[in-house]
Amino acid sequence: MTQNELKKVEAFKANSPVASVLMIREMALRRTRDGKPYLDLVLGDLTGRINAKVWDQGKELAEILKTGLPVGVRGQCEEYLGTLQLIVSSIKPLNSQELEEMGISWEHFFPATKRDRELMWKSVLNAISVMEDLWLKELTMAICKDYEQKIKNHPASLKLHHAYVGGFLEHVYTMVALAETAADVYPVNRDLLISGIILHDIGKLEELNGFPDNFYTDEGNLIGHTVQGYSLIRDYIRKTEGFPDMTALKLKHIILAHQGEYEYQAPKKPAFDEALLVHYIDELDARMNMMKQIREEDLSLGYAFLYVPNVEFILFVAFLSGLLLGWIRGVFVAFLGELVFSVANPMGSGLAYPPMLVAQMLGFILVASAGFWLRPVIRGFRHEKKILISLFGAAGLLLTFIYDSLTSLAFPLASGFTGSQIWAAYLSGLPFYGIHILSNTLIFAILGPVLIQFVTKKYPHYLAS
Structure with missing residues (x-):
């Protein structure tokens, strides 16, 4: 296997043979319905990841392979339920000397400095x-x-x-x-x-x-x-x-x-x-x-629209966190992301008014949780673009309405307003909330299906059951 004949994950295509050097990102020994052991792998390089199956010698290979190990792989790339999958015919662990002889360094698997x-x-x-x-x-x-x-x-x-x-x-x-x-x-x-x-x-x-x-x-x-x-x-x-x-x-x-x-x-x-x-x-x-x-990872996207009234992406990111990372990790990422976003906000730190910050944190926990709860539904319709547009749009509308309600009620409730004063304060903000709800509905409906199709193709394990 020479470097010239090797393919990177981004170049894999359905119904085509594959010869590649990849790294084992995840590994599990499983059994087929008739009890035969096989290896369920996630393999990857710097360009992406792919789910792989090794149907033969699963138990024996599990004893010599491990997560983080570079391997030489041959197999056939297939499409399964709309996702690329690699059926491995041969897999061999590679040591540093073998990688060096093939002209492959760790940059093949990991990000590296762009400087000489x-x-x-x-x-x-x-x-x-x-x-x-x-x-x-x-x-x-x-x-x-x-x-x-x-x-x-x-x-x-x-x-x-x-x-x-x-x-x-x-x-x-x-x-x-x-x-x-x-x-x-x-x-x-x-x-x-x-x-x-x-x-x-x-x-x-x-x-x-x-x-x-x-x-x-x-x-x-x-x-x-x-x-x-x-x-x-x-x-x-x-x-x-x-x-x-x-x-x-x-x-x-x-x-x-x-x-x-x-x-x-x-x-x-x-x-x-x-x-x-x-x-x-x-x-x-x-x-x-x-x-x-x-800047390079676009994690500052929330601030990119800071001066555009009622347009933000961070609520959508919180929803994706719960959807793709699971409940515990998703809630943690959403909570921490909003905390940093609010506290470091150049328009004014959230620490200036703690009741509002608490309401924002609760809102983001709810949004991330909703992403996790809707995960089975979205996974089931991940190949139905029109249904996904409706699902994401409805989620954006409802969750933004709930979030805006929580944050708009935080001030009057913490300030001791009476019932009529609270209601009046809430109604006065409806035009503002309406634009926010509309923009988030569009953001969820447009970006959600696109990202789900990308994840389904490149990182299918994020939507695994």
Whole structure:
């Protein structure tokens, strides 16, 4: 199987043969009606996922396969109930060497930095090479050389920022660029600042496994990257005879203080200029990367229409959360999403009036729950576009009416209005609610069926029973 003949999930077509290298995302050993064991899999690459069935040797294969394992797959792609499904004729686990021989890296399965890693690496090494402090220069270069492959390929975090292949290097590279400018503006020790920037997160190379199983190691869970990084640098310094005590102390302090605050698991707060700069440059680059991810993933869609009266998408997203993620996860996502949306709203934080915020939270819990309750109905009609339009439109109309009723009654009820005053306040807002209800009915009716057809085709497991 060569790279040229391999297909990606996005290129799979019904009634066509498939040869591909995919990763096992989900796996379950099941039995047919006559009791024969088979493997029910969800396989995927960076472009998508597909449900797969292995009818033969299911029990034997279940003992050697596991979630997160890359596999070479051959089979036939078929359409089943309007969804693509892969009938696997052969499946083989692949190790790192076999992937390398095929010219396949982890970017085939996971998102990766869009920057050139070799250019970033050379830039970081160049920043070290011009250091005047030979102790810091040799120490920083030694650590970078020893951890070169991890630095180039590791993520910078589990989920929050730069959480992709090469994310660690991109984070360091950007921070070094910012630090170079800061060193020109402020009277600081450039070499100490650059060394602290490059090494501040070095403990994350031991805190996280990296891809393909990017999760916390046991030591990462129990100790954490700050202390792990401190210990690593301490050990390197101990092996360097004559390393200046004060330089060692300051560098170790930068590692311990780079999180900035005790509540962020920093053992110490920054005590001098270089440590403070490392903290804020780290925070700045992390926040900017998080904002970039939000923008690219269109999670800011709710704010995109902030200045268009009565048009918003976040209620629709809450409904989808319950529909696709199940009740518990769906309610959690909807609750958290509305909480962030309301509190961070540039038009005014929801914290300014708690009764309204509580009403909004209750409304979103109800909307997400409705998505979960309607899941069997929508799943049953997922191939009937006209019925889906009616279902989503009706859901949008009714749920927006209930949500607007809850939020419009929150103020008069919390303010102690009488019955007639509450009724008058509610009726006065009807023109506003009417436009909101109409816009949401259209949003649900237009986008709902389109997204369901997309999910049915690309991610069928989200609508599985």
